[in-house]
Amino acid sequence: MLHNNKKPALWRARTLLLILVGLLSPTTSLHAGETLTLLTWEEYLSEAVIERWQAETGVEIRQVYFDSGDKRDEILAKPDHQIDIALTELISSTRFGARGLLQPLDEPSLAKLHRAAPRWRDSCGRYSVPYLWGTLGIAYRSDRLDFVPHSWADLLKPARPDEPHIIMMEDHEDILASPLILLKHSINTSDNDELKAAFELLVSQSEAVLTYEYAITALRSQRHLDRADMALAYSGDQQVLNQVEGVQGEPWRYVVPEEGTLLWVDCLSVPSIARNKPLAYRFLNFLNRPDIAALNAAELGVATPNAAAQALLPEEIRADLTIYPADDVLARSQVYEMRPLEATQTRRRIISALINAHDAR
Known part of the structure; x- marks a missing residue:
């Protein structure tokens, strides 16, 4: 491989x-x-x-x-x-x-x-x-972390909760997929209680978040280069992140968490x-x-x-x-389905509230 x-x-x-x-x-x-x-x-x-x-x-x-x-x-x-x-x-x-x-x-x-x-x-x-097509997962700096992430909890419940070192993304769909999967909910849920639980998990993570941007965009701007060591990312992003940083040994790697993922x-x-x-x-x-x-x-x-x-x-x-990915990873993956527009608007409000609160600090 x-x-x-x-x-x-x-x-x-x-x-x-x-x-x-x-x-x-x-x-x-x-x-x-x-x-x-x-x-x-x-x-x-x-x-x-x-x-x-x-x-x-x-x-x-x-x-x-x-x-x-x-x-x-x-x-x-x-x-x-x-x-x-x-x-x-x-x-x-x-x-x-x-x-x-x-x-x-x-x-x-x-x-x-x-x-x-x-x-x-x-x-x-x-x-x-x-x-x-591909998967949603965790991109990580293998030269900065002393462990290999294997669960969405490694990203969402970080060991250094008060130290900004994680890049998330602004997308109202994909940012919610990881907490919903960790909480064993469907990524297509329209249930307000399930969406609220996912939101609360993201809020608890937010002090460890450097920025809510696409990781490639954030690092290409030369911001956060010295602190970012994990990111919510898509398969293939690690290749571009290594090119953006131009570091020796291609330290950015990618993993699909064991709980399953989004198949996009x-x-x-x-x-x-x-x-x-x-x-x-x-x-x-x-x-x-x-x-x-x-x-x-x-x-x-x-x-x-x-x-x-x-x-x-x-x-x-x-x-x-x-x-x-291997067949067992695909078997644990979920795909987006059509849902009522109101449910999408709820997701947008959730992520806007999350990002506004983070930026107001």
Whole structure:
């Protein structure tokens, strides 16, 4: 098994070859000078993939970043956002689709969609296509902690409760998943007592929290570098955190707690007001080409839903349990389901209260 998502020399050579082949391909002048705007997480599209796309089409990729689902939703709700493709998930894409803000998938225009198994397509619904998937867990500095986290309690009931050293996240869905799982509740609960118990657990943890931000965003800003040693994170984030810090030995590692986790599926959607829908669909097909999907997944250290792409990956990557979890981990995992809008609004109020109280200290 690979540790810390380090790619083997064979795959690095393969990656360089793919880039070289792409750069030698003739640019398609039909779209030269055009720009395709993506709304996505930071560091969530391989630079090698961007170079391949731009070499083949002449179309520039412009990325607009968000660091929480709430921030993403604020952008998509604007009537003049100028986003061509947005990173979404089932709940947000279904709600925005019902409001007419996302275009239902034009499946005949997505010739490559069949390469994703029905499980992943169903996880994105009728307004989006599967992009990447993974788990929620704990990223930790192996050189600063004298133990390996194995439970959500290690993050939520830290041994140093009064010393700020943990990075959480602002997202009202994912930040609540860990306390709900630790308390043996469904991550989809709408029960106010269960949500209150999760909130109280987060409040009791808050004195140990440095910031409520996406860990990559927080550390890239050069804040908290000397104090952060644990973070609520997604599979693959540890690879970027090591690059951000530039420290020797890649000390950031990742673990899925023993109680189970959130199994997330990220999707891509086309807004109804996208300026060039045919070009957006061409990009979605491009991302689902097996060679491109494999290159993207390997570069990011994240699991691909594209079965043909997964088959192209070296055995070391397919056997990396931080990327492709064991069956028993998947069996203990939960996925988000649709819930009443009022329940989502309750979650937003809970997290706003938590963060406001922390920032007021």
